[in-house]
Amino acid sequence: MTSADGTPIGYDQLSSDGPAVVLVGGGLDDGTENIPLADHLIHGFAVVNYRRRGRGDSGDTQPYSVQREIEDLAAVINAAGGRAHVFGASSGGALALEAAAAGLPIDRIAVHEVPYLIDEFLLTAWRKYRVELAAALEAGDPDEALRLFMRLAGSSEEGIAAAETAPVWTALRALAPTLRYDAACLGNGRPPAERLAAVTQPVLLTTGVTGDPHSAGLPIDFYTAAADAVAELLPDARRTTIEVAGHIADPAVVGPILAGFYTD
Incomplete structure (x- = not known):
């Protein structure tokens, strides 16, 4: 529709x-x-x-x-x-x-x-994430956008590196631009x-x-x-x-x- x-x-x-x-x-x-x-x-x-x-x-x-x-x-x-x-x-x-x-x-x-x-420390991280996410997407770098999201979500660097080698990473790269949409739905956090x-x-x-x-x-x-x-x-x-x-x-x-x- x-x-x-x-x-x-x-x-x-x-x-x-x-x-x-x-x-x-x-x-x-x-x-x-x-x-x-x-x-x-x-x-x-x-x-x-x-x-x-x-x-x-x-x-x-x-x-x-x-x-x-x-x-x-x-x-x-x-x-x-x-x-x-x-x-x-x-x-x-x-x-x-x-x-x-x-x-x-x-x-x-x-x-x-x-x-x-809720936590002020996390809110500071959220504001930083939104700026860095916008920069990564504007630079055409979906991989960095995904890494930023995973770090914000509490993933370890080892976990992120493993995800990058997984078959699903290609599909996630195509969805990376929508991370900005999800961030907008959450507003100032x-x-x-x-x-x-x-x-x-x-x-x-x-x-x-x-x-x-x-x-x-x-x-x-x-x-x-x-x-x-x-x-x-x-x-x-x-x-x-x-x-x-x-x-x-x-x-x-x-x-x-x-x-x-x-x-x-």
Whole structure:
């Protein structure tokens, strides 16, 4: 389908029975990361999974703005029937919350480990990252952009070097320009208090009980501290800690939790 600015946005209607649920991917996701989760929701929900702009078969009309990404999600919700529940992973959760604050026809919102920053040291690192990321992308250096992102996310230099030799690195290089889009969705890094206060829908915030071994450089409570801070700012928030290992939640665990929340 086509977004408001004419950008083609690719999506898959994975099921058609029940309330609509739209899945929003996070950083460096070409639209495939949420497919295993969709498999746990298709019996009871009309699940739509889409590729955010600049990813997969979706277009990438310039200049980028968060408002255009919100318009993309609005077009997907319209294609899904006009209203939908939404699930957003990581920075996709930040986009989902921004869309709800902007007044999109969203019923219930679930987000997993949105990487807002609370600690002042990390906020300083975030500001530095955004400057260096822009410089790397403007210089046409996707490899450096990916390295910058991995360092920010707590990866070790050994882990980064290993990733560069992995077959997936080529696909990640193609997605590197979208790192700037994810950064824009997170703004100055802090939870956006005024906009979160405008989100009147019920919001479920999930975090894992264990840290991601690929992000060992982050504080152990990085995601839980962010989710707790966001919950304090939302009018109708629910917090759940789930038994998952790593930043990408186990769909077999998260799926039933989401199904219960969307039908509560």
